[in-house]
Amino acid sequence: MFSYRSKILIYITVLLAVGVLASLKLHKSPFAIDTPTGTVDKNTVLLKVVMQGLNSAHFQPEKVDDNFSKKVFDLYMKRLDVNKKFLTEADVTALKKHQLAIDDQVKLGTHDFFEQASKLYTDRVKETEAYYKEILAKPFDFDKEETIETDPDKVTRPTDKAALKEAWRKYLKYQTLGQLSEMMDIQEKAKERGDAKEAGKTFAQLEEEARKKVTKTYDDFYRRQNQATKEDQFSLYMNAITNTYDPHTEYFAPEDKASFDIEMTGRLEGIGASLQEREGQIKVAEIVPGSASYRQGELKAGDVILKVAQANQEPVSVEGMRLDNAIKMIRGKKGTEVRLTVKKPDGTIKIVPIIREVVILEETYAQSALINEDAKVGYIRLPKFYADFKRSGGRNSGEDVRKEVEKLKREGAKGIILDLRTNGGGSLSDAVEMSGLFIPQGPIVQVETSGSQPQVLEDKDPAVQFDGPLVVMVNSFSASASEIVAAALQDYNRAVIVGSPTYGKGTVQQVFDLDQALQGGPYSALKPFGSLKLTTQKFYRINGGATQLRGVTPDITLPDFYSYLEQGEKDQDYPLPWDEIKPARFKPWTPNWNMQSLKAKSQQRLATNQSFKQVTQQAERMKKRIEASSQSLKLATFRADLKKNREETKRYESLEKSMPSLKTSALATDLATAKSDTIKVGRYNKFAKNIQKDIYVHEAVAIVKDQL
Template sequence: MSSLRLKVGLYAFLVSAVFVLASYKLYHRTTSRAPQKDEVLIKAMLQGLSAAHYQPEKIDDAFSKRVFDLYLKRVDYNKMFLLQSDVAQLRKFQASIDDQVRVGSHEFLDLTTQIMDQRVKDTQALYRDILSKPFDFTTEESVETDSDKSTFAADKAAQREQWRKFLKYETMVRISEMMDAQAKKDPKVASAEPNRTPAEMEAEARKRVLKNYDDKFSDLLQNDANDRLALYANTIANTYDPHTEYFAPRDKESFDIAMTGRFEGIGASLGEKEGQIKVSEIIPGSASYRQGELKAGDIILRVAQATEEPVSVEGWRLDKAIALIRGKKGTEVRLTVKKPDGAIKVIPIIRDVVVIEETFAQSATINENGKKIGYLRLPTFYADFNDNGGRSSAADVRKELEKLQKEHVEGVVLDLRYNGGGSLQDAVEMAGLFIDSGPVVQVKGGQGAATVLNDRDPRVQYSGPLVIMVNKYSASASEILAAAIQDYKRGIIMGSASTYGKGTVQRIFDLDDVLGDFSSLKPFGSLKLTTQKFYRINGGSTQFKGVVPDIVLPDAYSYLDQGEKEADYALKWDEIGAARYRTWNSPTLPLDKVKVKSQARVATNPSFKMVNEMVQRMRKRKDETVVSLKLAAFRTEQEKAKVESNRYEEIKKAAPTLAIAPLAADVQALGGDTVKVNRASRFTKNLKKDIDLTEAVAVIKDQI
């Protein structure tokens, strides 16, 4: 890998040189006036993207239209501020943004800012007036909750009606939550809060909505030129691909949070999209992981500190929402989330630190009718990138395989579900544990031939039957490992219809380092851009399409619009020449026979049948975005959503129980440490009713 690191280092140096050259030319081209920060930033960023991005775009009218569409979507994500006349006025710049960035002007940004500032002031007076009067929740009317299906208001009267319905909807949601909370109160237990009448609930709900909007608009009115420039710059970057981003200059902690989206307090990774804070990952071993109700795909609507009043985070910046959710270990945060099927749920989480041991590889044994099967879970491809003596996921998986072999397992299930990736080198080394020496993945820049990363160790750590479990949240390095095992025909890939589809590599550049001639305008922030793409050894990319399993199982989350293909301007799938490799034949994988047997079992399995039925209901409910504003009808629909949302847990409880247990050697090593013993039992407890794992074990048995 040393030659690869050298190439990457030289590449980074060349990119930096391009940035410096861009700034030098920019500086000497400016004669009549000093350069402004926005023009320096945008021009330098575009120079860097044109020189170093994997697939640089032409700065032309098509580029201009992409920026226009995405910026309009970002600046008024729910179409509540701009009027159709405003959009028509802005649309005049749809084909000229490319010309503006070339000469360093910013008429589109300036006019958008001017119009939005005025509309924010107008709508502030509007929502306050609407919320000053009671709503009638007995009338038959409805509201569209999907911004993609709504339109900009034709005039101010239509806009007022749009706001009235939306504020009525938000008030109704809070009334429903108060009704649920009041119904759960034990009449025998004294409460500090007396029961409210319907009229009192309505008044209190409007008061809460008013406070949330006052807070939100206070932030909107404080947005300055740097905030607007950051949004505009990031929009331009995102038109290249969803992983190319501009990060505004903030303090180090906020900068790191913006890049990772990780919450120290609850242990979740979040992202911001179109004004919504969405859960993208739950960190294994974290407070959220142990609590169990917060899931990837959930949208966080409101945040409350224990029993305090919830604060709406809709429309908030990601870093600000993070600051509200983070907190000291042992304190409670209550998240009001909207599930993908529309159900609204309050989730209480006691903040804690991530239990590091639970983020590492762990193994167990499953006894199935006299057959002992090994189970190995890998939550992420971790590595010690700074060579400080830390742990490596490849080395840990090797050790777990050794322990499983000492237990005389007859097959191994490697679980990569919800594994978002990590160290590429560890993925390469890990593949080598299951195959003879040979290529594992191809990495290619925008120009030139692909570099083939090989496993050079001819030793095979484990040669028995192998199943790799994946789902739509298995990404990046997980997809590389799964694809290699599939291409070698070394094992069977099982899971949802496809994995995530992230097959790109990003690098981060500090713009302050490469714009040295503009010290007076610093700080500029950083640019993360896509520089390379992953390709399987068969030549196909893992980008966009992901990895399609050999055996597809019904997936409770298949109705979610998750994955690379759902992102704006994602790079498309393509292919290059295949690497030279020989498929596994020690013994030959009986894939066709195993697949037929699995399909027959799944078709007659009551649990999988219920999952399929649930998915169809969830998909239908997700598409029904028009919501009744009649309180009784709304609560009836919410109750249906809650019932269906809980059906999956009921399915799991009804499933057969797997005889899974931690390794005897691991339990013995824990000794009398009750905390660690409890962690070990938690690891296997959630797997005992895992219907996908049960089928994976059956597939292993078919191979034995």
């Protein structure tokens, strides 16, 4: 419930304008509210300041009326109980008295609807906790012909508690069915290798073990639910309000803002360990190579953290603690010490002292490799448009890509592939800087603030860092800043855009610290309030068009697994509309290639490429599976469907394995710099190896070679 994010929006990073962390200590702050008297309720203050910001600084403010109220109600109810497993139709009907009153409540700073809905949901969670224990205590009949609807949008909300319990029975049976099928697969493999103990288990034993595994899953689920705070619940409500303005306007609770900063910078201060919560225990899932934990050497994956102490202070038990609270205790300023009491897999208890350091998430940053297929082609992968706005001298993606281009030029690359697939965006200034590496000076993007004339953001450097063949790879998860770069280079005729249509996000956000907006008086004791990410601008192509809703259409389209999924901006709740403005003045590049010729050659290759044919077939099958969302709960039918799907997947994997590998290598410059650092050397070589069988990179290389 409380960590709800759209599956698609997970991939879409905010497009940050220059100077986004602007102070709100302005005399005419858009967040100014009247100072309250008497007892101050934190949620009331938070609601008022967010509404004030939304209505005074959003690009297209909503009219706070009954229509607004209905949208908030519908969105909150959808997110509160996504799978319709807690609230009945009778519950929703009882809450509908607020459906047209939310607008009046937010104007007054009250939250009656939230209070009632939250209490009702909490009560129903406690009631359903008894359901799973009772249902999973008895064997299921897997020979019975019955089905379950797995698409939440198609699920009918239970009419009453009896119908709700029956829905839980089917849901738990479906979960157990998946576990049982997996255990039967394991047993079949055990028989093949002669493992008598595993192979000798009866069906009844396997079924019981499957139910026990599902029981543990729901033990953990309800433990987390019962640890949820009122702040968690109110954050969900706040985002039902903010997301009626657009999908990217969002309230960040303090811990969510910290995670957002890590995403944007690729840096954090801590010990360099990935943690997970299992059965009430905090376990080490992975150690980040080269981190403080890695160098200290005593903390290992599989260790259970029992207690956390700050240097020589008394240790605090983290058993049964929420994962996010445990992480807060373990992270800390560079140079400070944290002492972890851990339980090793063999049962021994050990205190592990670690000096915190800056943890660099290398997978965030630009990286390149050299492909040598009759001609040297450079490949640059950019996962996101990162930038460190807080730290002077921090890394930014525009400068890093410039460095990668220089290294590739020194190693003799005649063409370059810039891979922006699944890059959800990031820093606006870096998108402008990066586009400018490949063109003479000129406009890159037009940005409009509500009520103002569009501003043209330009590359003012007349130098062209690389003037050879350029291919930009995109897909349906390429968004925002990725779309700015792809659109600009397409409008200039500077690059060939290859892949599938992009996401369609054409808006710019700013992040405001609400603690800065609420200075002094009665607010100090209530902090922290968190932050508000607010859509303040729209951006447009230099040809006057917009990527909003429509995205960027590639020059050369390649088959895509996800082409049938509803995953773009147009498929989200309440996106801003598409429009267009006057084009900017710019001089297109004169390419030495003919686009129609490039398209024809690519189509000829695709026509005989069995892997791409299989991608198209897989995409069509995926669409059918999504549409046929009703699943059988009969074991034999379930296993037969699963076998069919696996055979289809194996066919594609076998085709991929039979493909010739691209001749790739890590850059000599990188390997020389790394020298004896085996971690870096291994990472560089692994990166180069990972693209050898990528059919999309294969085709991108061929398109570059067609231009030489």
